[in-house]
Each structure stands twice: as C-alpha cells, then as structure tokens.
Amino acid sequence: RNSLSRLLRRRDNGGLFPSFSGARPMSYAQMPNDLEAFWMPFTANRQFKAAPRLLVSAKDMHYVAADGHKVMDGAAGLWCVNAGHGRQKIVEAVQKQVAELDFAPTFQMGHPKAFEAASRVAALLPGDLDRIFFANSGSEAVDTALKIALAYHRARGEGSRTRLIGRERGYHGVGFGGISVGGIVNNRKFFGGLLTGVDHLPHTHNLEKNAYTKGEPEWGAHLADDLERIVALHDASTIAAVIVEPVAGSTGVLVPPKGYLKRLREICDKYGILLIFDEVITGFGRLGSAFASEHFGVLPDMVTMAKGLTNGVIPMAAVGVREPVFQAFMQGPENAMELFHGYTYSGHPIASAAAIATLDLYREEGLFERAASLAPYFEEAAHALKGLPHVIDIRNIGLVAGIELESRPGKVGARAYESLVKCFEQGLLIRTTGDIIALSPPLIIEKNQIDELFGILSKVLRDID
Numbered sequence: 424r425n426s427l428s429r430l431l432r433r434r435d436n437g438g439l440f441p442s443f444s445g446a447r448p449m450s451y452a453q454m455p456n457d458l459e460a461f462w463m464p465f466t467a468n469r470q471f472k473a474a475p476r477l478l479v480s481a482k483d484m485h486y487v488a489a490d491g492h493k494v495m496d497g498a499a500g501l502w503c504v505n506a507g508h509g510r511q512k513i514v515e516a517v518q519k520q521v522a523e524l525d526f527a528p529t530f531q532m533g534h535p536k537a538f539e540a541a542s543r544v545a546a547l548l549p550g551d552l553d554r555i556f557f558a559n560s561g562s563e564a565v566d567t568a569l570k571i572a573l574a575y576h577r578a579r580g581e582g583s584r585t586r587l588i589g590r591e592r593g594y595h596g597v598g599f600g601g602i603s604v605g606g607i608v609n610n611r612k613f614f615g616g617l618l619t620g621v622d623h624l625p626h627t628h629n630l631e632k633n634a635y636t637k638g639e640p641e642w643g644a645h646l647a648d649d650l651e652r653i654v655a656l657h658d659a660s661t662i663a664a665v666i667v668e669p670v671a672g673s674t675g676v677l678v679p680p681k682g683y684l685k686r687l688r689e690i691c692d693k694y695g696i697l698l699i700f701d702e703v704i705t706g707f708g709r710l711g712s713a714f715a716s717e718h719f720g721v722l723p724d725m726v727t728m729a730k731g732l733t734n735g736v737i738p739m740a741a742v743g744v745r746e747p748v749f750q751a752f753m754q755g756p757e758n759a760m761e762l763f764h765g766y767t768y769s770g771h772p773i774a775s776a777a778a779i780a781t782l783d784l785y786r787e788e789g790l791f792e793r794a795a796s797l798a799p800y801f802e803e804a805a806h807a808l809k810g811l812p813h814v815i816d817i818r819n820i821g822l823v824a825g826i827e828l829e830s831r832p833g834k835v836g837a838r839a840y841e842s843l844v845k846c847f848e849q850g851l852l853i854r855t856t857g858d859i860i861a862l863s864p865p866l867i868i869e870k871n872q873i874d875e876l877f878g879i880l881s882k883v884l885r886d887i888d
C-alpha cells in the first residue's frame with residue numbers, strides 16, 4: 424500500500440507543503456491518507472502509485488511538487504494553461520461569481536454571464552462562426568458538433584447524410600462519438616463496435632518525406648484527396664461531416680502539410696459535407712493566432728474548443744457554429760425546441776466568468792501575438808535537439824513542438840516515459856504519447872525559460888539508453 428504519509432515522511436519542511444504566495448499551504452494531515460481510491464485517467468496506476476508525482480501548487484510558469492522542488496510547466500498543464508498559472512484576474516472573477524450566482528440553469532432560463540461569454544467567443548472566432556453552444560469538456564464539444572452535423576442535414580431534408588469521417592491518429596476525446604471518429608487504436612479497441620457509419624482519412628505523418636520539418640511540411644497535401652475516394656465509395660448523399668484537428672496534438676504534434684486543410688475544405692464544399700475543426704488544443708493562441716482556422720486561412724463549418732477557453736481553471740468547452748448551419752435549425756415553429764441537446768452545466772456561471780476573465784487576459788497581455796513572436800525562437804531551440812541519441816524527428820508550429828524518439832525494441836513508449844520521469848525529477852513537466860515528447864508551454868514563457876526547458880530536456884535525452 425503506497426500511503427501518502429510514507430511518501431511525505433521523506434520531506435522535511437515543517438509539515439507544510441511549500442506554496443507560492445497567495446496559495447494556502449496544505450498540511451500533510453489534511454491530505455488523503457492513501458493513493459488507492461483515485462482511478463487515474465490515461466495512467467499506469469500501479470506504476471504511478473509506486474512512485475507518485477504530486478503537484479501541490481502553481482504560479483505562472485511553474486508547479487511546486489510535494490517534495491518542494493519547482494517544476495517548469497512545459498505542457499501548459501494538459502495543453503490548457505495558456506496564460507500561465509495562478510492568474511489573479513481569473514481567480515478574482517471566479518471568487519466573485521461563485522459568491523454572486525453559483526448556479527443557474529440554461530435550459531429555458533439564462534444568466535447574463537453565459538450570453539456574454541458566448542458573444543466574446545463568437546467575436547474571437549473567424550468568419551461567421553457566430554453561434555456558440557457550451558459544453559464542459561472537449562469530448563462533449565466533439566459529441567455536440569457531431570450531433571449538430573447530423574441534425575443539420577436532417578433539418579434540411581437530407582437525413583440520409585449520417586456518415587462521419589475522422590482521421591487515423593486523430594484524437595477527439597473519449598466519448599463514443601470522439602473515439603469512433605478518432606484514430607488511436609488503444610482508445611478504440613477495448614470498447615466494442617463504436618458508432619457505425621464512420622470512415623477515416625489517412626493521417627499525414629511521414630518520416631521519410633517530412634522528418635525535421637519546421638512548420639508545415641511541403642509533402643502531403645494530396646492526402647486530403649483521399650476524401651474523394653471515401654465519397655466515391657459511400658456516395659456524398661450518405662456523408663454528414665469530416666472532423667480533423669488542424670494540428671493533431673495528442674498523437675504527437677502532426678502539423679498539416681501545406682495546402683492540405685484548404686484541399687479538405689474544397690472537397691467538403693464540392694459535396695455539401697460539413698467540415699469540423701477540433702481546436703481543443705489549437706484554440707486560444709497556441710499557434711500564435713486565436714484559432715488555427717485563422718492561422719491556416721481555412722474556415723470550417725464548426726469549431727470545437729475547450730482547455731484554453733478558461734485557462735484550464737474551470738471545465739468549459741464550446742462549439743462555434745457558422746451562421747447558415749445555425750439558421751437551418753431556426754426554420755421550424757418558434758415555440759418548438761430547435762436542438763434536443765444540452766448539459767446541466769452548459770454555460771455554467773462560474774465557467775462563464777472564468778472564460779470572460781481569461782479572454783480579457785489574453786487580450787490585455789497580447790498573449791496570442793506573444794506566442795507568434797516567440798515561435799521562431801522556440802522553433803530554433805527545439806530543432807537544436809537534432810542529433811541527440813534516439814531522436815528521429817522534430818516538428819513544430821507556434822508554441823508546440825514534437826520530439827520523436829526511436830522506440831526501444833519491443834517497448835514502445837518506454838524511452839519517452841523515462842524521459843518524462845527524469846524531466847520531472849530535474850524540474851520540467853513534459854507530455855508524452857508513445858515515443859513522442861510534446862511540448863506546449865504557457866504562452867507567457869520567456870526566452871531564457873525556453874532555453875532552460877530545452878536545456879533540461881537535452882540533458883535528460885543524453886542520459887536515456
């Protein structure tokens with residue numbers, strides 16, 4: 424039994440966890456006395472609990488671990504803390520809101536903050552992506568977008584369009600909709616037949632053609648033409664929507680080939696298929712613009728978002744919907760519900776307040792522009808790891824980088840996992856997927872911190888066998 428008290432006996436700091444100023448230190452006695460009950464998500468539970476990594480407080484670019492050592496956040500938590508940790512403006516907005524209006528339904532009721540948050544998100548989205556449906560997680564946003572796509576075609580008298588097209592290596596969360604259109608084998612294979620009527624485009628990753636590309640690879644736009652094959656196979660009259668991440672994050676930072684997304688848009692237009700961009704990671708400045716759609720100059724019919732929407736502080740997600748799609752739902756009788764869908768916490772007051780404060784912060788501090796101006800420096804620092812042991816590819820865009828390692832024979836993921844453990848010990852939080860290391864620091868990172876981040880990583884990579 425791995426008790427926390429055993430773990431904490433190793434520490435000697437007067438019985439209090441260290442914390443950044445403002446955070447209330449927590450005594451050991453206040454902590455749960457074991458690590459058993461929490462079934463951890465996407466984690467080797469037994470491995471973790473044998474040597475836990477506990478984070479107890481955070482400020483700006485850093486976490487503090489339970490033993491007191493500082494850990495630089497190289498992953499924006501889980502791709503979400505874009506404005507850095509412990510931001511006072513968000514803390515105050517949340518405190519004020521929870522005291523003023525803790526909860527209000529948005530089913531046949533409303534409250535001002537949800538409407539304000541929706542307007543703010545709509546103003547940030549490109550084109551006529553003007554209608555916002557709120558959910559609580561990226562997975563829910565994906566399910567919502569897929570359901571809107573199906574209902575849209577039905578509302579227009581094209582109810583035969585029920586097929587959904589995802590992409591190999593796509594990650595769209597863990598709902599049944601998301602894993603069905605997603606393309607990660609381990610996330611799918613344990614869970615039965617999944618949604619029927621789903622097909623997948625090929626992924627765009629190709630180490631022979633595109634290794635060590637900075638930004639968008641030259642090779643691969645033609646892979647979008649596979650949608651023509653899918654249309655020829657199933658007929659356009661059966662296809663509702665295509666969903667892709669503009670930059671696939673969770674499967675290891677796969678940057679779209681030049682022209683690929685435009686090509687997808689053209690083919691979707693040709694056949695009346697809706698195009699959904701899953702911007703749960705790429706939204707809110709990660710690529711140096713508010714959304715990847717803007718960065719790539721391609722307007723999808725729907726955008727899913729979460730994470731950076733509230734800086735990760737309160738769970739919240741949303742789907743941005745283009746005006747003509749929304750209008751298709753508004754043609755029935757005025758007293759009839761237009762969409763039989765919603766979550767108890769859609770547009771939750773506290774999440775809405777957190778989102779408004781977060782969007783204020785992004786604007787006031789010019790964080791998206793900051794990400795754009797730091798991107799070339801980040802790119803150089805990432806590509807300087809070329810030549811280190813086991814590194815077989817480096818790719819990047821905005822403030823995201825993927826470092827791909829050669830797998831140890833028979834042990835896929837072992838090298839990256841060992842890197843994660845060692846980085847943590849040496850004061851850096853990274854994210855790994857298979858043998859790919861993903862870096863996505865908060866957009867407040869300074870150049871010297873970029874140096875420090877890659878300095879720690881390079882030292883660790885030299886030590887991995």
Ligand code: PLP
Pocket residue numbers: 559560561562563565594595596597668672673701702703704729730
């Ligand atoms: N879509 C994408 C592109 C994601 O990266 C993620 C999470 O990483 C999700 C959906 C799922 O979001 P959540 O974990 O909030 O359900």
